Amino acid sequence: MTDSKRNSILCPQCRRLVSRDEARCPYCGHSRPGAAWKNIVGLRSILDGDQLIRVVIAVNIAFFLLTLLFNTRRIGISMNPLFLLAPESTSLLQLGATGTLPIDQAQRWWTLLSANYLHGGLLHILFNMMALRQVAGLVDREFGTQRMFSIYTLSGVIGFYISYLAGVPFTIGASAAVCGLIGAAIYYGWSRGGIYGQAISKQLGGWAIAIFVFGVLVPGINNWGHGGGMLAGALLAALMGYTERRSTGFLHRLAFFGCLIVTLVVLTWALGSGLYYRFLI
Numbered sequence: 001m002t003d004s005k006r007n008s009i010l011c012p013q014c015r016r017l018v019s020r021d022e023a024r025c026p027y028c029g030h031s032r033p034g035a036a037w038k039n040i041v042g043l044r045s046i047l048d049g050d051q052l053i054r055v056v057i058a059v060n061i062a063f064f065l066l067t068l069l070f071n072t073r074r075i076g077i078s079m080n081p082l083f084l085l086a087p088e089s090t091s092l093l094q095l096g097a098t099g100t101l102p103i104d105q106a107q108r109w110w111t112l113l114s115a116n117y118l119h120g121g122l123l124h125i126l127f128n129m130m131a132l133r134q135v136a137g138l139v140d141r142e143f144g145t146q147r148m149f150s151i152y153t154l155s156g157v158i159g160f161y162i163s164y165l166a167g168v169p170f171t172i173g174a175s176a177a178v179c180g181l182i183g184a185a186i187y188y189g190w191s192r193g194g195i196y197g198q199a200i201s202k203q204l205g206g207w208a209i210a211i212f213v214f215g216v217l218v219p220g221i222n223n224w225g226h227g228g229g230m231l232a233g234a235l236l237a238a239l240m241g242y243t244e245r246r247s248t249g250f251l252h253r254l255a256f257f258g259c260l261i262v263t264l265v266v267l268t269w270a271l272g273s274g275l276y277y278r279f280l281i
């Protein structure tokens with residue numbers, strides 16, 4: 001093996017082959033791609049956008065299955081596809097549903113985050129995860145993994161907080177966070193311009209209109225969460241910037257690891273709290 005090959009690594013940000021000694025990745029601008037702490041196996045997996053998206057989807061599926069296991073009644077097959085494999089409200093509350101009911105009555109503010117990983121039925125989680133897989137990949141490519149996850153997490157929390165202020169009593173789902181990614185992508189397309197930017201704005205703008213129309217026509221949709229998440233995503237995208245204009249910096253990394261740690265803590269607490277209320281009380 002030649003010295004040049006031994007001195008080459010995959011950039012933790014864009015996954016392109018670069019020299020270990022580069023001060024910045026020549027492709028994405030990521031600082032010190034060869035730093036030892038950035039190339040620890042477990043950490044490297046977290047910093048890989050595609051793998052992180054898969055982990056987020058897996059956690060959503062795991063919590064959906066948990067809510068079904070928490071049901072006190074036998075799971076039935078509903079003739080209404082919207083209620084196919086629907087968890088009970090009690091199961092969702094135990095594992096971290098949010099809204100004025102859990103926050104005002106039990107001061108469960110942490111549910112503003114945990115509710116992003118809960119879903120009300122098979123179609124609910126299926127559509128949200130399909131949308132997440134597509135939009136998160138786009139945002140990851142243009143903003144980088146760390147900014148993508150920060151936008152996803154913070155948009156979900158802000159969206160649910162806005163719906164709380166609007167008086168929504170009970171709400172769940174990843175759609176507020178996914179709408180945040182849609183808002184970020186729309187901002188990117190509008191800001192970048194050109195044929196590529198216009199194509200993104202047009203496509204994701206169509207998604208936003210479809211979400212709005214769906215929310216108006218179908219009862220029980222948290223339109224406040226959707227709109228709040230989308231607005232939050234656009235504002236966060238403008239604040240953080242995208243890779244073409246601003247490389248990943250210290251504050252981006254701080255926000256990412258903060259969101260990651262808080263998410264792990266909150267979901268662990270949600271699981272422990274759910275087990276306590278379901279089986280010990």
